[in-house]
Amino acid sequence: MTSNSTETKSKKIKLSDDFVKHNSTKPTFEIKKKTNKNGKFKKVEKTSFSKQKQDFEKTDWKLFKDQKKNLRLKRKQQKQSSETSSEAKKIYEKLKCKKSENKTDLVCKLYNLVCGDVLRKFVMAHDTARIIQCMLKFASPTLRENISSELMPISVDMATSKYASFCVLRMFKYGSPKTKQNLIESFYGNIVKLASHNISHKILDHAYLFVATENQKAFMRQEFYGDLYKNAKDMKVRTLVDCYKETEQMKTAILSSVKSNLEHIANKNLVDNSIIHSILMEYLKEIEDVEKKEDIISIYGPLIPHLLTTKDGCIASMDCFYHSPAKNRRAIVKVIKDHLTKICIHEHGHIFLIAVLNSMDDTKAIKKSLFDPIYTNIQEIVGDKWGRRVIEWFIAPAEKDFIHPHMLKILDEGLKFGKKDKLLRRKEIQEQVEGPISDSIVVNPKLYLRDGHMGLFTASILNKLSGEYFKKAAIELSKVICSEEWTVEVHEQSKNNKKDEKTVESKLVPGIEDAGMHMALKKILKKDIDRSHSFGNILIDQLNPVEASKWIKSNRGCFVLINILQNNKHLLNAIKDVVEEHIDFLNKETTTGSKILKENLNL
Incomplete structure (x- = not known):
């Protein structure tokens, strides 16, 4: 007990001593360590309590009160802005409701609430930007014009904002032509900045592709040619060449500026932009320095899949591929390998792929790196009009x-960058791929006879197949042609008299009656003269009596039999046997085809 009590007492004594030290009435001094010339420290008195009291008495109370007043006003404004925001959100909930009928009135009410500086604050905030989007959508044309004009001065900041960028897109979508043109002009001076920003580059691409006039497109490109064109536009400068047409000494500086801008954007991986594709295409055409051209090609080579979305980008990609050495060409092929299906069915991408097939000498690498991955999705590719061009180039190039x-x-033009003979290269590719292509026809022959366009494509492919590859594909196709279920889809335009609008309607017709398919069969049968296995012979073998009667009743069906006979004279007796079973039908028909068929058969 005694030891514990003495410990507590000692603790209390210590606490009281500390308290005395901190609350001593004696004046204390701050000590600063200061060195003299000899490097020794000396003690210096700084400020006493009496000096601090004098400083306190000299305080500027007027300034202090003003600061307090400003703080109160700021808090009040924040409170008011919060109240405005909550009220605006309530109106917005009504506005976005589908059942709401008086949307224009609600937008007017919203505009009266948030116009001016509040509107600019709302458009940049994450929780109120949607309100401005909704206003731009449902406002009347006049009110929409007012909202757009108020936002126009901050259009560049909006385009680079995560939330306000959607409001810029709404202005492009719902704004009047004048608003759209003014919005593009408000970007002038900041085009390169917008193109190199990960949010605004998409807005700039949309504006350049779908909104800008030809003059505005030229003005937007000019800013990539140098800082000279940021604030001043030149109507005479339409392309890169025009910049130094009259002053050749400026060529080096301008091309250097273009190169630095292209490199800056490529380093940010923002090359999926139509304006960048146009600039790159112009630069590659004009640059003569081999080293500088190789530099830009080495940067943009791995980014080629992003360039194939536009025509200019496709031409620039072809230029990159042509001027690359064999090692870099293989690297480019490896890069596009993961995107082959998308490239094949793209309006511009498929042209680049054909350029690669037409100029690359290593045909074994083409088979392994390009055709084999394509073959895994060949049905999807064949079903697309652009994809069919790629498949046809493998087997029947330059059709x-x-x-x-x-x-x-x-x-x-790309042939001069290859060493192998054009015909030899094409023959080697054809020999490697005709087997897999004939197998794809055997697997799904109905796909290859789906409509007239597909029929012409199939005819082109079939006429290039040789030997057994042709025979096995022809047998499967003839089974479909001679079946009762063979129908093709035909699209017809019909006019709506009330609205005076044209609509496209699709219907199924017998395959033998379709004009496109008739042309395809005629094209295949025309080549029978040069074949050991004739397509006409295979057709007659597969033709059953029921389907033969339909062919005889049809004008185009009769012409198919005529084409078989004209190209295969030895099939005269076989066709007679088919027709004699249905001679009564043939005699009743008065079509041109039935008359010519009887003449050729001497009936």
Whole structure:
């Protein structure tokens, strides 16, 4: 007991001593450590309590009161803005409700509540930006114009904002033509900045592709040519060449500026932008320095899948591929390997793929790196009009029925960058892929006879297959052609008299009656003269009596039999046997086809 009590007493004594030290009435001094010339420390008196009291008495009370007043006002404004926000949100809930009928009145009420500086604050905030989007959607044209004009001065900040950027898109979607043009012009001076920002580059791409006029597109491109065009636009400068057409000494500086801008955007991986594709295409055409061209190609080579979304980007990608050495070409092929299906069925991407097939010398690498991955999704690719061009180029390249002659000229420009003979390269590719393509026809022959366009594609492919590959594909196709269930989808335009609008209707017709399919069969049968296994012979073997009677009753069906006979004279007796069973039907028919068929059969 005694030891514990003495411990508590000692603790209390210690606490009281500390208390005395801290509450001593004696003046204390702050000690600063200061060195003299000899490097020794000396004690210096700083400020006594009496000096602090004098300083306190000199306080500027007027300034202090003003600061307090400003703080109160700031808090009050924050409270008012919070009240405005909550009230605006209540109106917004009514506005976005589908059952709400008086949307225009609600938008007017909202605008009266948030117009001015509040509107600019709301559009940048995460919880109120949606309110402005809704206002832009449901406002009357006049009110929408007022809202847009108030937001126009901060359009660049809005475009780079995570939430306000959606309001810019709404202004492009619902704004009047004048508003859209003014909005694009408000971007002038900041085009490169917007293109190199991860949010605004999508808005800039939309504006350049779908909204901007030709003059505005030229003005937007000019800012990539140098700082000279940021604040001043030149109507004479339409392309990169126009910048130094009259002053050749500026060429180096301008091309250097373009290169730095392209590198800056590529480093940020924001090249999926139509304006960047146009600038890159122009730069690659104009740059003559081999090292600088290789630099930009080495940067953009791995990004080629992002360039294939536009025509200019596709041309720039082709230029990159052509001027790359064999090692870099293989690297580019490896990069696009993961995106092959999308590239094949893209309006512009498929052209780049054809350019690769037309200029790359290593045909074994083409088979392994390009065709094999494509074959895994061949049905999806064949079902698309752009994808069919790629498949056809493998087996029947340069067919004018599918590729425009002008595009063939552009593709042939890439031949000078290869060493192997054009015909030899194409033959090697064809020999490697005709087996798998014929197998795909055997697996799903109905797909290849789905409609007239597909029929012409199938005819082009079938006419290039050789030997057994042709025979096994032809047998499966003839089974479909000679079956009772063979129908094709036909799209017809019908006019609505009330609204004077054209609508497209689809219907199923017998395959033998379709004009496109008739042309396809004619195209296949025309090649029978050069074949050891004739397609006409295979057709006659598969033709059953029921389907034969339908062919004889049809004008186009009769012409199919005529085409078989004209290209296969030895099938005269076989066709006679088919027709004699239905001679009564043939005599009743008065079509042109039935008359010519009787003449050829001497009936």
